[in-house]
Amino acid sequence: MVKTIGNPLTWTARNLAGAAEHVTQSVERIGGEEKAIPQILPLTNDDIRVALRKGYEDFKASRADVMFICLIYPVLGVLLAGIGFNANLLPLIFPVAAGFALLGPFAAVGLYEVSRRREKGEDVSWLAALGVIQSPNFGAILVLGLYLAAIFVAWILAAHLIWSLTLGPEQPENLSAFLEQVLTTGAGWAMIVIGVVVGFCFALVVLATSAVSFPLLLDHNVGVPEAIHTSYKVFRKNPRVVVTWGALISVLLVVGSIPAFVGLILVLPILGHATWHFYRSAVSFG
Template sequence: MDIPHEPVRPALPAVRRVSAFAPLGWCLHALTDLQRAWLPALFYGVAFVVMGFLLFGLFARSPVMVMTLSAAFLLLGPFLAAGLYAIARDLERTGTASLRVSLTAWRGNVQSVTLFAALLAIMTFIWFRVSLLVFALFATGPLPTLDSLLTQMFAPADATLLVLWFGIGLAFAALVFVVSVVSIPMMIDREIDAFSAMLVSLRAVRANLPAMLVWAALLAGLALAGFASGTLGLAVTMPIAGLASWHAYRDMVSS
């Protein structure tokens, strides 16, 4: 009599340890990639700029919405940069990159990428609702404007509100970072399901905490530099972040 066997689950990719300063090397590799494939990479950069202009243009009279959606924009960043991962991958494999190929990079593992994107969208929606709820419950006067945000953050009346808002936003960002730092590049590179990719990402973060702190700071700095320039800087900073993320994946996860 045949005995049914449970299907054997493929072993997860091994995680490598990297130095605390490895993220600097990833950014240098990204600059090289940007020089080699500047046209397709800047296509994505310009797309980020356009999204930034729409964000600030549509909600110019509502700084709360601008701040909330800006944070949501960053939470979705790992998925929005999928084409940039494909550009870095193709440069590594063939020495050339195509915008057309990068636009359909997700099709090689469509089910996993779609599921992961849905999870990111759910987390972003939860952040959106929680953010507005915090402002509704804790605002003691006129809501802060973008120009006065840093000043009012230290004012007694609004300090609790803004510190709480930033604290919750940081928690959401940390969660997304931990589960996505190598997830989407991995799903574009190989056949792996979304939950396994997130588990590998978690292991990579746990094995490389010093490097991940540096990497998170660099990503935040790139995003802030892009927004501080009126979103024009996103044309360069976001491609650097996306291309460097591919090299982070290749450095920390075995082939």
């Protein structure tokens, strides 16, 4: 019998139904089914260098990953540009730019998938990044992503409160006036110091709970609680190396954001791939 494409509406409905069923099944497995216990390995700064080198190798082998990143960060640039032209939102420019890195571990899930497949010797293309949707742990990955989104929102609210208690509540007239307030007044410097301290606390929480949790969820069906706990154990056993890793990521993200986030087209894929290899150096299932 000759197969035909059929009615496009029917085809679309059938595929949407299949995707919905997969998401439902994934959510039901959020607790995880893995029986093996992850083992935490000791880390050194050499592991960071190896992860970056392997991440760069993955990037060279899969340059189409840039297409994945290009869809995300120009949107952020447009968002920040819109904020810059809206005086009421000027105090949120830096918090949004800095806080967006809190979502980085979730935004790079597709890159972890590419590295995972390449590690197994499988063929990869830019479509491989979308293969994460078919992961049995897709629901758990979404839940962990929502956790990061909640932290991001909490950071923005905290940053707005800090501004209100220092330079606010009167809105700045324009960007230059706002920068002058921030850099030339005691209240502005107080806002900077308090904001950096509070922001560091938020970043530390994200680093401790998601340094390896997303790659772990992609690699094993361990569930959200176990993934977060494992990430924390990696941080607790290797605090200096994990903090160095987080600091390096922050520096590279800042450098890549100048100008207009263009550098992130190169930085983000390398960091995403490197994070997968950092996870492989930190966790073993024996």
